[in-house]
Amino acid sequence: MIFTIWKKEVESYFSAPLAYVLIGLFSLISGIVFFNLLVTYSDGIQSLPPEYTEQISFVEEVVLKFFANVNFLFLVFIPLMTMKLFSEERRLETLDLYWASPVKDWELVLSKGLAALTLVLCFLAVTIIFPLVIWGVGIKDFKLIGTSYLAVLMNAGAYISLGMFCSSISSNQVIAGLLSILGIMFLWMITWGGHLNSNYLVAEIFTYIGITSHFERLLRGVLGTQDLIYYFSFIFIFSLLTVKSLGRRNW
Amino acid sequence: MDKILLVDGVTREYPGRVAVSNVSFSVESGSIHGFLGPNGAGKSTTMKMIAGLLPVSSGTISLFGQKVTPEGQELKNKIGLLPENAPLYLDMKVEKFLQFIAKLHGVKNIREQVDHVMEELKLTEVKGRLIGNLSKGFKQRVGLAQALVYDAPFLILDEPTNGLDPQAVVELRDFIKKLSAKKTILFSSHVLSEVEQLCDQITIIHKGRIRASGDLAEIHRKFRQGLVLKIGLGTGESLPDLSSFGSFEIQHHSQLSNEEVYLVNFSSEKDQRADLGKFLIDRGLHLMTLQMESPELEDIFLHMTENR
Incomplete structure (x- = not known):
């Protein structure tokens, strides 16, 4: 059942121009970002005396910044993907098709979430050329590249679950999209709130709730259990809220 | 049953x-x-x-x-x-859509079942077309097909x-x-x-x-509650007092070119047409129509849904 709905959703993404436009834009912007980071790094190296060049880390200046920018792109790209997931079905009353069938709400939410994640994988697939370039210049830290990909994928999963929930509470796609963007920004800002707070406990709680600290740790290759628990609980909670929102059947 | x-x-x-x-x-x-x-x-x-x-x-x-x-x-x-x-799903083709619905419902022989339903509803000719491009009639048939x-x-x-x-x-x-x-x-x-x-x-x-x-x-x-008779008399003739047949009410009176038509509601359900016909003819009236009227569903519907 999950595979059937997942397949239909993926086909639906690729039957409309939106998916191609998003993938095209994503590859263009990420390409420009990567190129700029490389040029800035190279200029920085050349402008310094040889004894100082080792102080500029390629990983810090190019790899980490690149993936941080990918995360920034997700702020817009993922809400654009998820905003229609339920609001469009709600508007066209096509959810009746699932509700009149033996499909359970959690199966529907999981299938749609996995389909959105599949599209994100397509985004990331076009960036695979950048690790090859990095490998070409002699950086062979594949663990770091792997955890960086895992970091953006985990963030994407969290944003998708949040976006799905927003889409399940409004029949207006634009409102659903805006709510998702605000939600993601809130997740970023709450970490900054933690940094600014002088109370240690409050600061720790804020930092844990915010997504940024977890993302940064994964990005730097620290595969911590607490971060994975954070991501999986976040995805689980928002998926559960989406299931509950559908379960109210008040549409 | x-x-x-x-x-x-x-x-x-x-x-x-x-x-x-x-x-x-x-x-x-x-x-x-x-x-x-x-x-x-x-x-x-x-x-x-x-x-x-x-x-x-x-x-x-x-x-x-x-x-x-x-x-x-x-x-x-x-x-x-x-x-x-x-x-x-307007972005799906008819056949794919029906196969999708069949899968959701766990149909075993999907291909045969979808082909059968498309044939029954004359959808075979549009099976490869996007639902969004179909006419309202075809869309409704696809809607029925997904239910079948x-x-x-x-x-x-x-x-x-x-x-x-x-x-x-x-x-x-x-x-x-x-x-x-x-x-x-x-x-x-x-x-x-x-x-x-x-x-x-x-x-x-x-x-x-x-x-x-x-x-x-x-x-x-149940709705009839009594008997409604349609009585047609000659032009210019009016209906006499019918109280000897029980209480009655003239529901409607219309003048046709050669007939005065009265719709009369009697409280008694007894069919008194034979006596009533004789009664009218005895009074020198030209009886042209005498028939029992049963209420249309529309009357019942309007009665049930008006001013309540």
């Missing part, structure tokens, strides 16, 4: 309003049951509750002896639903002929009649003549409450 659907005291509340209040009726196995009501009467809400799409606020619905709930999965494959707005593709024994059709051209209406009506040989159908419509042609039993709902439910003939009989 067995009652396969029992709706018992069902109420559905939304914040600030009651959509359906204490609704009770039943549907017999193998029948086409007409569900009538003006817009906003609560038909669609009731039908969605029966299909298990919406939970009831109170009361119970049982189908094939099992309680209907949105969580209950066992009944889902036994109910074919065509809601008022046919739920269709998993061969459910109970069908809920919410205004299936709404918005179709006359030829498509006749075709769809014939098809529904054909379906009733194998399935039980709960069918809502605004077109009362259609309901009279198709249904043996009806339920009339208005403002969320049931006004009448049962055999069409029985409802006709």
Whole structure:
């Protein structure tokens, strides 16, 4: 059942121009970002005396910044993907098709979430050329590249679950999209709130709730259990809220 | 006949309003049951509750002896639903869409079943076309096909002929009649003549409450409350006092080119046409018409749904 709905959703993404436009834009912007980071790094190296060049880390200046920018792109790209997931079905009353069938709400939410994640994988697939370039210049830290990909994928999963929930509470796609963007920004800002707070406990709680600290740790290759628990609980909670929102059947 | 659907005291509340209040009726196995009501009467809400799409606020619905709930999965494959707005994925091709629905319902022989339904509904010629590009009539047929593709024994059709051209209406009506040989159908419509042609039993709902439910003939009989006679007299002749036949009321009087037509409602149900004819002729009147009138479903419907 999950595979059937997942397949239909993926086909639906690729039957409309939106998916191609998003993938095209994503590859263009990420390409420009990567190129700029490389040029800035190279200029920085050349402008310094040889004894100082080792102080500029390629990983810090190019790899980490690149993936941080990918995360920034997700702020817009993922809400654009998820905003229609339920609001469009709600508007066209096509959810009746699932509700009149033996499909359970959690199966529907999981299938749609996995389909959105599949599209994100397509985004990331076009960036695979950048690790090859990095490998070409002699950086062979594949663990770091792997955890960086895992970091953006985990963030994407969290944003998708949040976006799905927003889409399940409004029949207006634009409102659903805006709510998702605000939600993601809130997740970023709450970490900054933690940094600014002088109370240690409050600061720790804020930092844990915010997504940024977890993302940064994964990005730097620290595969911590607490971060994975954070991501999986976040995805689980928002998926559960989406299931509950559908379960109210008040549409 | 067995009652396969029992709706018992069902109420559905939304914040600030009651959509359906204490609704009770039943549907017999193998029948086409007409569900009538003006817009906003609560038909669609009731039908969605029966299909298990919406939970009831109170009361119970049982189908094939099992309680209907949105969580209950066992009944889902036994109910074919065509809601008022046919739920269709406009970006899918007809055949793919029907195969998708068949998969959702766990149909084993998907290809044969989809081909069969497309053939029955004359959709084969458009099977490769996007649903969004089809005409309203074809879209409605695809909507019906998705309700039939998993061969459910109970069908809920919410205004299936709404918005179709006359030829498509006749075709769809014939098809529904054909379906009733194998399935039980709960069918809502605004077109009362259609309901009279198709249904043996009806339920009339208005403002969320049931006004009448049962055999069409029985409802006709109940509504009659006395006897309505159409009496035609010669031009310029007026109806004499008929109080010797019990209390009466002239419902309507119209003047035709060569006839004065009176519609008279007698409180007594006794057929007194023979005596009445003699009575009128004895008074030198030119009796041109004397016939019993049975109320149209439209009269019943209007009576049930007006000023209440």
